[in-house]
Structures are given as structure tokens and as C-alpha cells.
């Protein structure tokens with residue numbers, strides 16, 4: 454807990470046995486969930502240059518944004534504490550909540566100050582008026598957008614590309630804001646295809662969102678699957694849970710219910726439907742998020 458995240462702790466696992474097929478498809482999983490117990494997965498990569506920019510700019514505090522179960526808020530709370538920065542989390546929706554979610558409780562234990570705003574106000578999170586209002590309440594602060602979705606976030610995420618093993622022909626990863634997807638796409642050799650699995654409902658708009666930030670806009674070597682979101686972030690039907698438990702029994706690897714569980718379910722379906730080329734060497738990225746799983750999910 455008190456160490457810095459270390460990308461060298463990410464391990465590469467061959468999980469092909471969980472996806473038996475006759476097309477010679479190999480499936481590997483890059484476990485970024487192992488780089489740190491709290492600042493896990495892709496979140497560290499998206500935060501590192503943001504925090505560096507905050508320090509370089511002489512700031513002593515960051516303000517960032519997220520929901521009640523946000524992996525980003527928790528990672529930001531822990532990583533800014535490490536960097537010696539104070540943090541404020543602007544949280545979407547108060548609806549008279551008496552009890553904080555476990556995620557938000559952990560944020561406050563790490564010293565993050567929480568500021569609840571209505572959903573309508575939260576929707577203005579990029580609006581300069583809201584930003585200056587926050588600055589006047591909390592003092593001068595470096596602003597990190599929701600999900601670390603900015604150039605510094607994409608730059609950091611690009612470093613994940615260096616962990617992709619030789620021979621990979623297809624890289625799969627879950628998509629929230631698309632920051633990680635963009636960062637990796639911009640840094641990855643163009644001959645490696647990418648498939649993103651969107652986690653939110655109606656994630657179709659992410660196609661343009663990602664396209665906007667690609668350095669090579671002409672390449673068609675990436676696509677999004679919006680059909681494995683199971684209806685959105687909070688939806689966790691029994692079919693998904695059963696799949697995750699089965700995968701855990703076979704590989705001893707825990708997936709998270711919001712992102713990586715849905716992606717791996719999608720990959721299983723796609724292999725069954727022969728949606729991948731024969732001989733494809735798939736690398737899936739475990740982006741972390743285990744803190745948000747219900748307790749006891751993988752205990753019989």
C-alpha cells in the first residue's frame with residue numbers, strides 16, 4: 454500500500470485454456486491490476502503525468518471528478534497523497550445519501566476531501582464557470598478531468614504499449630472514457646489491431662471521441678464493440694457473474710464486474726462466433742478495478 458505503483462509487477466498470463474477453440478487462437482492477459490493494490494490498472498498510467506504537471510506547476514492540491522464507485526477517484530486520492538498533493542473529489546449526485554460508498558470511504562481515509570454536486574451541476578464539469586467556482590471554494594488547484602481524460606492521461610496510457618509482447622496481433626481492452634484506448638493506439642505499432650469493449654450503455658459516441666485524439670486518423674486498425682456492456686455500468690446480470698466465477702476457477706484470476714468481466718465475456722462470445730481471425734494472438738488488458746467488486750464474489 455505504501456509503495457509506488459510498479460509496472461514491472463504486471464504479469465502476463467496465458468488464459469487460452471479458458472477459451473478452447475479450434476482456430477489456433479491464443480489469448481493472453483496482461484495483469485495491470487497487479488501494479489498496486491489501490492492505484493491499480495490503467496489509472497496509474499493516466500495519472501502519472503497529470504500529477505507531474507501539478508507538481509511542476511507549483512500546485513499543492515488537485516481537484517478531480519467521479520461517481521460513487523469511481524476507480525479513478527480512489528486512485529487519484531492514493532496517488533496524490535503519494536505525490537504530496539492534497540486532493541478534492543467532486544462527486545456526482547448527492548440524493549440524500551447518508552452512508553458513503555466503500556470507495557468514497559476509502560477516498561476520505563486517504564485524505565481526499567469530497568464535494569458532492571447534483572447531476573445537473575456535475576454535467577458542467579468542464580465548464581470554466583464551475584471550475585472557477587471550485588477554485589474559489591478550495592483554493593488554487595490543478596484540475597484533472599474525470600477519468601484522467603486529457604493529453605497527459607493519454608501520454609501516460611501510451612506507456613502501456615511497451616508492455617505488449619511480441620507476436621501480438623490483436624489487443625483488447627475495456628473502454629470508459631476512451632483515454633486509455635487512445636493513448637495505447639497512438640503508441641502501438643500500426644500493424645497490431647485493437648478492439649475496445651465499451652462499458653457504458655449507448656457507448657456509440659466513443660467512436661468519434663476516440664477518433665478525435667488519434668494521431669493517425671486514417672488507419673482503420675481499431676474498432677469498438679458496444680454490445681457487451683450488459684446495459685451499462687451498474688448492470689451485473691447472473692450470466693456475467695457466472696462467467697466471471699467460471700473464469701476465476703479456471704485461471705485463479707479475478708476480473709472486475711464493470712469493465713474486464715464484460716470484456717472477457719465478450720471475447721468468449723466472439724471466439725465462439727468466429728469473429729476473430731484464425732491464429733489470432735490476442736492480448737487482453739486487465740485494467741484493474743477490483744476494489745469495486747462486491748465482497749466475497751469469488752469465494753464459494
Ligand SMILES: *Cc1c(COP(=O)(O)O)cnc(C)c1O
Pocket residue numbers: 494495496524525600627628629630631632633634709712713740741742743
Ligand atoms: C477507468 C477504467 C477503465 C476505462 O478507462 P478509460 O481510459 O476511461 O477508457 C477500464 N477499466 C477499468 C478497470 C477502469 O477502472
